[in-house]
Amino acid sequence: MVKESPLLKVSNLHTHFFTKSGVVKAVDGVDFDINPGETLGIVGESGSGKSITAMSILGLVPSPPGKIVNGEVLFKGENLVTKTDKQMRKIRGKEISMVFQDPMTSLNPVFTVEKQMVETILAHENMSKKQAKERTIELLDLVGIPDPQKRLKNYPHEFSGGMRQRVMIAMALSCNPSLLIADEPTTALDVTIQAQILELFKKMQKELDMAIIMITHDLGVVSEVCDRVMVMYAGKPVEFTDTANLFDDGKHPYTLGLMNSIPKITTDKQKLEAIDGVPPDLRALPKGCSFAPRCKHVMESCLTIDPGLKAIDDNHLVRCLLYEESESKKAVTP
Amino acid sequence: MSTLLEVKDLKKHFPLKGQALFSKDKPVLKAVDGISFSVETGETLGLVGESGCGKSTAGRSILKLLEPTEGEVIFKGENITKHRGEKLRKLRKDMQFIFQDPYASLNPRKTIEQIITEPMKIFNIPKAERNKKLTRLLDVVGLSSYHKHRYPHEFSGGQRQRIGIARSLALDPDLVICDEPVSALDVSIQAQVINLMEDLQEEFNLTYIFIAHDLSVVHHISDRVAVMYLGELVEIGEANELYQNPKHPYTQALLSAVPEANPHRDKQRIILKGDLPSPANPPQGCKFHTRCPFAEEICRTQEPKLKKVSATGQMASCHFAEEVVNANEPL
Numbered sequence: 001m002v003k004e005s006p007l008l009k010v011s012n013l014h015t016h017f018f019t020k021s022g023v024v025k026a027v028d029g030v031d032f033d034i035n036p037g038e039t040l041g042i043v044g045e046s047g048s049g050k051s052i053t054a055m056s057i058l059g060l061v062p063s064p065p066g067k068i069v070n071g072e073v074l075f076k077g078e079n080l081v082t083k084t085d086k087q088m089r090k091i092r093g094k095e096i097s098m099v100f101q102d103p104m105t106s107l108n109p110v111f112t113v114e115k116q117m118v119e120t121i122l123a124h125e126n127m128s129k130k131q132a133k134e135r136t137i138e139l140l141d142l143v144g145i146p147d148p149q150k151r152l153k154n155y156p157h158e159f160s161g162g163m164r165q166r167v168m169i170a171m172a173l174s175c176n177p178s179l180l181i182a183d184e185p186t187t188a189l190d191v192t193i194q195a196q197i198l199e200l201f202k203k204m205q206k207e208l209d210m211a212i213i214m215i216t217h218d219l220g221v222v223s224e225v226c227d228r229v230m231v232m233y234a235g236k237p238v239e240f241t242d243t244a245n246l247f248d249d250g251k252h253p254y255t256l257g258l259m260n261s262i263p264k265i266t267t268d269k270q271k272l273e274a275i276d277g278v279p280p281d282l283r284a285l286p287k288g289c290s291f292a293p294r295c296k297h298v299m300e301s302c303l304t305i306d307p308g309l310k311a312i313d314d315n316h317l318v319r320c321l322l323y324e325e326s327e328s329k330k331a332v333t334p
Numbered sequence: 335m336s337t338l339l340e341v342k343d344l345k346k347h348f349p350l351k352g353q354a355l356f357s358k359d360k361p362v363l364k365a366v367d368g369i370s371f372s373v374e375t376g377e378t379l380g381l382v383g384e385s386g387c388g389k390s391t392a393g394r395s396i397l398k399l400l401e402p403t404e405g406e407v408i409f410k411g412e413n414i415t416k417h418r419g420e421k422l423r424k425l426r427k428d429m430q431f432i433f434q435d436p437y438a439s440l441n442p443r444k445t446i447e448q449i450i451t452e453p454m455k456i457f458n459i460p461k462a463e464r465n466k467k468l469t470r471l472l473d474v475v476g477l478s479s480y481h482k483h484r485y486p487h488e489f490s491g492g493q494r495q496r497i498g499i500a501r502s503l504a505l506d507p508d509l510v511i512c513d514e515p516v517s518a519l520d521v522s523i524q525a526q527v528i529n530l531m532e533d534l535q536e537e538f539n540l541t542y543i544f545i546a547h548d549l550s551v552v553h554h555i556s557d558r559v560a561v562m563y564l565g566e567l568v569e570i571g572e573a574n575e576l577y578q579n580p581k582h583p584y585t586q587a588l589l590s591a592v593p594e595a596n597p598h599r600d601k602q603r604i605i606l607k608g609d610l611p612s613p614a615n616p617p618q619g620c621k622f623h624t625r626c627p628f629a630e631e632i633c634r635t636q637e638p639k640l641k642k643v644s645a646t647g648q649m650a651s652c653h654f655a656e657e658v659v660n661a662n663e664p665l
Binding site for chain 1: 384385490492493520521522523524525526528529532547549550551553554555577587588589590591592593594595596597598599603605606609610
């Protein structure tokens, strides 16, 4: 592949929340880039900072108490962090759009689907109302809603969960965004509907050539749709590589722990290897590696040194002292 | 092994609003519409299905948290369907429930000690014994005794679920019905709780009915699995056999829809068209025919019965159970 310039480049992003009980370092040093047409997965448990990363990109972090204290988000070469609200509004929904987890709370219950979708289109595109309506029908048809002419007049509560998520996706696609951020888009759905929606994402991506950031806690979903994956823990990426490599040759103890703790549907039953303990309090992160208190391979040096994200191979970054150069290991463990 | 629980043709219908006052046929929502199965002592029966298939209603009807409309629940050889008042109260000691939401199922104004000992108090167990039991319970679910004076908000989701489990074990039940006990938890914590439940089953010789929508979790913990669709059992069988060789087209689709954490998988996926029909107005004939890739004329008119499809007792309700299998088996 020809090396293109990335569509989005996030570097050294720090988003902190200033609360009464202390500073919550929700995102604490995230770097990644995403190329046009690529799907990047961000995986982690609740509180790992994956949603806040997405919100920081879109400038949706509630402020106060939240603040992007450091870092840049370069989208097509422009830094989004320094943009004003008004400028961001032009980008959100047009260039970058988002699909949320819960389709019931993210649609307005008192307006018809037509009204909501036409409004989005008119906000960004130079179209007449009639054209916008035609575009809406076209989009609903595209995402597989049967009889879109009629369904246009329906309110969100008249759709099922899966159909509502399709409406959300149609709305997100309405201005041909070059980047779509999907935050747990299938978590609230049943498996059979989840399979339909994932299939739809793949189809849309092929047709519209957009990049997708897929935020999820489900490694199954990742393996299904993502090209590259970033695993996050306590606000920091701990491993970053392409999907096949992550599943075949995952390195970080947290990644491995996650994989071992999900029951496999195909293999015979064995005892699950759970990760002991609980995720740390983001207000008082342990010194050294954040995962050290739960890690099976913890060494003395892990408790004092916070390992950086280091390349151990082409396209494979790991934040763990186990895989650091042997000299540095010697230096700390006499 | 002996049969601990037998459910015969259990039905739970909810009346729907908005029908003419004097009309004879009051419309009902058939949340559970005639399910039958039995559970052996010490085994785990998994109950799976999509949202709205009636799995939670079934669980609650068995415990008589909801009054069943029709059918029988036989627990330890006794028909408990008609039990009321004191008799029912005594019975509840032996049947317990673990709820999905560890945030909503613990009283925020009570300490952990009060929460766990309350069931014992109700059954007049002396204080000394209660305290002894409390210490033991906290220990087996992996909490420390210094936790007992704390309130639920001081605990994480996984710890709260442990407290809920400790409470359900306080009266030494025989049967525990677990309604989505791990679906609100993060994966790493989920594995801890599943392991705990398995250990407790061995230690206390518990029988579980494990209700969940996550097929891999159910496969992991269950000895036998029952699949529900629109209030009916469509397939039931030994867990490994059912997962490896599902006979009902719905089970097949459900299993193939599970995203697998293996990027090299090259399995053909069956994608069902459409959504779950409304249980208030279910399709005629086989309830699955509207989404079934194999549906034929007979499916639209005649409702299939649950019948044996293998020597080991796997049962499926499909007119074409045998043929569907043949179509899928590589020769």
